[in-house]
Amino acid sequence: MTESRQKTLKLLGIFVLVLILGRLTLPIVDSPKTVALINSVGPWGPVVVVTYVVATHVFAPLAGSPMFFVSATVYGMRDSIIYFFIGGLFSSVINFWIARRYGRKWVLRLAGKHAMDDIDNFAEVGGTQILFFARLFGVSLFDFISYAAGLTKISFKTYYLITVVLSVFHGVFTYYVYRGLDFGTEQGITIWLATLIPAALLFTFVTRRYLHKKVQQKRAVETISSSEPPHA
Secondary structure, three states: OOHHHHHHHHHHHHHHHHHHHHHHHHHHHOOHHHHHHHHHOHHHHHHHHHHHHHHHHHOOOOOOHHHHHHHHHHHOHHHHHHHHHHHHHHHHHHHHHHHHHHOHHHHHHHHOHHHHHHHHHHHHHOOHHHHHHHHHHOHHHHHHHHHHHHOOOOOHHHHHHHHHHHHHHHHHHHHHHHOOOOOOOHHHHHHHHHHHHHHHHHHHHHHHHHHHHHHHHHHHHHHHHHHOOOOO
16 A cells, blocks of 8 residues: 555544544533533532643643533633633643653653653753744643653743743634634534644644754754864
């Protein structure tokens, strides 16, 4: 099988999976029990959403998308984006300081082994420019980048400023693009998944390639420097 055919089949597989997820998710998200459960906690509902977002970022293997569907159904797109923004700001502080205070060992425990390649690559070349690029394009790697930044020498002030500004940008952009979607319908969820998943895969690929390229450049420079004879 040719490489182009394999890529085509993978893309088709992704979209089929998206359609299946849309059909499986809707009955759970839009069920009376789910909506009633969220409504039953009253004003504490947004706190539950924010807490869940923080938990999914600190314990990186957890997935945050299901809660967004529930939140968007109950509270609407705008408020849900705000809740996820607040949760992201809290988690970005927690992840950063866990990494800075306790180091790679604790990051490995919380983020998982599969994430460590991304975290290590960022930590090796991390800086203001790298962080800006990663925050701009690596939205799906948000929690990993937060951990990785804590393993670098970047100042918390610089890290948090970039995180806040680009999180606002992503929130506004997401609301503008998806503000007309109804998450209480199969069509709304399917459109969200069918556009978001490919975009997340693309931007994750771009971010990983960018970090890998920077790591290779850094190591090449170090190799050349170490091979040069010392000056007399």
